[in-house]
Amino acid sequence: MTPQEKLMDTSSIDRRRLLLGALGAGSLAAVSRVLLPQDARGAVAAADPVGTGPQKAIALAGTDGWVSMPANAPADPPFFPDPLAPSPFNTYVFGFRDVSGLSDTDLAAQRGKAQISAPILVFDEEDEITLSLYNLGLSQRPDLFDGHTMHWHGFTNAIPLFDGVPELSLSVPVGRRFDYFYKPHDAGTYMYHCHFEDVEHVQMGMTGMVWVRPKQNRTGVNGYPVGTKYAYNDGDGSTRYDREFGIILTELWSAAHYRDAHIQVSDWTDFDASFWLMNGRAYPDTLAPNGANSVARPDGGLQYRPDLDTASGRLQYQPNSSHITCVPGERVLVRLANLGFQDHSLTCDEIDLTVVAEDASLLRNGDVTNYQTTNTVNIGPGESRDLIFTAPAVGDYFLYDRRYSFQNNGGGAGYGGMMTQISVRPSLPAQTQPNL
Template identity: 65%
Template structure:
């Protein structure tokens, strides 16, 4: 059964968007992961170690974020007159609320995060992701459902695919638990597929990494603990550090209209900001934050850094995903980038022939992902940036901005082992 987060009558719109969810109650158990309930009835735990179980709890809601300081005003769209102090742009987003009590989860309403939390799992894990729809604090007149759609993921059955026309959407005040067992490693994306043009633009986008079984049985004489991006069989996708980037654009007018109860004409789309992990340069260089810490400042709800730090000699994996509406060519001058995978598929022929591509720039279209590896050279700094110059500003203002960050190479041995992506 689903779990009601707050009381209130079931409106006609909630009924229409949630009918499938109510029907799904026959197969779902509504307890959250932190409550210890097994989320999907009929699935039985497997033998220890065969399919380890992983649980995550996400919440969907709205909130406010901050574009880079110094961006010129674009009245009335930017900065938004309704924004609280320190913020300027209205968004929708997902939050990681794993382990929080029901009261703590409900308190996250109105505190959306962009980009959504980065999720990582191992190949053949049994994954249970509970999504709670907390509703929209700024727009209580809307009863929009939310879903989780793993873009490009081939292992989801229709019930858990997150396309509401074919499966279901989570109504306001309800929970739903998705189940996945990934068989293919790689870099994937997730986003809300309810009113997806609007909800994706508003910020409901994130990244998923599926780590290969080869990590458990290193190849080519590599020591235990070696990390690979794919089951390559020869160690060619080995890496020491990984950094991931969700590429999106933000159209200030659309965000303003959603906050001010106005309708968008999406054929007028004209991006105002170009973002990496929800931030534009120079905010991309700021360290990671914690969205639950209220003293985190103007980037509290944009907690994922895009700064790349490594040691000379490190093999560095760059995961690039595009859930914007424009093509982007991400480039690094004076570094050889080896493209090892496209859209979570290793670039290798059926006969084992490598189709890796060495370049210094890679094109990424909307809905696509790329995996790149480079070997860090002697200490120095490099720029990772969009080669389209018009995407390197903030709101049309002077100076550099947009889709750009730094790769900083330190002397060998300076940085200790990496504990998580983008750390």
């Protein structure tokens, strides 16, 4: 029996074989590719000679791995800590990694080293983007051959082929690569996730943020000099900012992660979150700095370089900090995205938060602004918010989910969960990359 005949063997068909088999051998050959040589990954080219926009490329890889939830969480045997987890980790996940510029050897070595949350992708309006998605397979579960896709949630410009919904496009089988092409016309805060068995893959950690910067950044507006940074093409400079931070909100159900690692099946109607996360971390880990191997990409985004991995530290595969730092008087942009299953209301005592955009749409109608100044920002699953505040006096201020049951780790005592800190310092170096 050929491999394709085995896929379509109805005597042993399951949900994974059905989806992969439906693609057909011919379709896979047409759109899947073997690993690229190193110089084809993640290069940032010069402006397109015909003037249609800069060409940018990035490469991501999907795989599985292990991460660490806070040590103060009580044990919940057998689900947490997972007895299969290698020290110093305790939780099994799926995730994406930035593999731009890696050699074939280094790329293959990322199998089993999933990252949550995924790298922040940063582009400019009218960029011509090639995003190469690799599927490295699952190290803990080699019996599975799940496909992966890239879905830019809320992005209006993707044609069906590049939208990442398997029923309308294609999923990347293990050992292959597919190139997505995007050209964003609208600035804003978006998010991305795997849409293959999306309930499972999103819960397992395959989530990240996409930022599209406005054309206005390249021109002066309302007397502000060229080089001033804006969140949107506001026309008056009202979304200008000095520092920028991104926080993606998710939840983690330990039982489901345990079952995926131990060859068991979850009933997703029983969903019962154990941890509430900001950038893949629960408080107090949200205050830890960015991964030591995080470097700035040429496009301004934050890239975690797995080829520089020191293989030390329990947060090495959760490299994105949620700690907001600033200087009095600075305008701070906070990009929020929710790719969890629950509604969240983030509040900050003593600081006025101005919501300037919802779901990548500026709250403005012509010359009339509908910005909302509040101390609490509500955000549902699949939604994004852009908020700006002016840093107050020196001190520490908490940003947290106002539902207290989301401020613990695994039901344990003490503060935890969806909480971070805004630290206003007398002076700081100029920000050179997001979340720093």
